Amino acid sequence: MLHRRNAMALSAGACLAATAVDVPEKLRLRHSVVGWCFRSHGEKWDMDTLCVKAKAAGCGSVELIGPEDWPVLAKHGLICAIGPSGTDKSFMRAWNNKALHPELLAKSSAMLDKCAAQGIKSSIGFVGFKFRDASNSKSEVISQDEAARSCVEGWKLLARHAEKVGVTVCIEHLNSRVSDHPMKGHPGYQGDDIDWVASLIRQVDSPRLKLLFDVYHVQIMHGDIIRRLESMRDIIGHIHTAGNPGRGELDATQEIGYAGVGRALVRQNYQGWVGHEFIPTRAPAEGLVEAVRALEA
DSSP: OOOHHHHHHHHHHHHHHHHHHHSOSSOSSEEEEEHHHHHSSTTOOOHHHHHHHHHHTTOOEEESOOGGGHHHHHHTTOBOSSBOOOSTTTTTSOTTOGGGHHHHHHHHHHHHHHHHHHTOOEEEEOOOBSBSSTTOTTSOBOOHHHHHHHHHHHHHHHHHHHHHHTOEEEEEOOOSSOOSSTTTOOTTBSOOOHHHHHHHHHHHOOTTEEEEEEHHHHHHHTOOHHHHHHHTTTTEEEEEEOBTTTTBOSSTTSOOOHHHHHHHHHHTTOOSEEEEOOOOSSOHHHHHHHHHHHHHO
């Protein structure tokens, strides 16, 4: 008769084996893990654990982590698919406010230099909150026209440096509708219309300024994801995923058809990275495997 402890060990081993088998042997897309979701939520993995779990799920990158963590990635044979912006309160204080341009250009350029030295090919960027004082929703509102002019002007300066060092800045569209959690939605974010953001990126007309297409945020603000992926394919530099509603796992409880999204990206011959940015509500390692499989179905 099998001892109960041995039986439990065998059962745990079988579960791990099953998880490993669940990852398709050959992936059609390049998968990445967004670091903040798994370091500050759920089991709160440290960097070494995050790297091990990411590799086990079929991901080749851990992204949006700072230079202090880049050596850990190298140790595990991973890369950082997209680096941070290098600025303070980055999605709040950004390029729609011209008064911030000198600070943003200096700090963002310094981060681009660090990314280039490390071989990191992309860095994130934002539009910013619509309030003149980004942390005060009662302060003067920046008009949409002023924000557009300011973003195009600032991004042209930033793109010039990005072209020089060979790193692509990817501007992220965010939803402004969800208000029950600080990382599920961003009320006040001026770049909440992806068509508007895309039009500004096209005005800059630089190969080093692209769009970060976050499927979760696009679903909340617009829907019609696959047609938007197609219409914006020339300017998309990075993809993010999460389940909606709730920014949870890419499972059957959410509304986005990620199998269709994955097939659309394959049809378009998308060569960039897909960063999984869901907030885990259960075993995060299982959720990561599930996310990879959802796009590869």
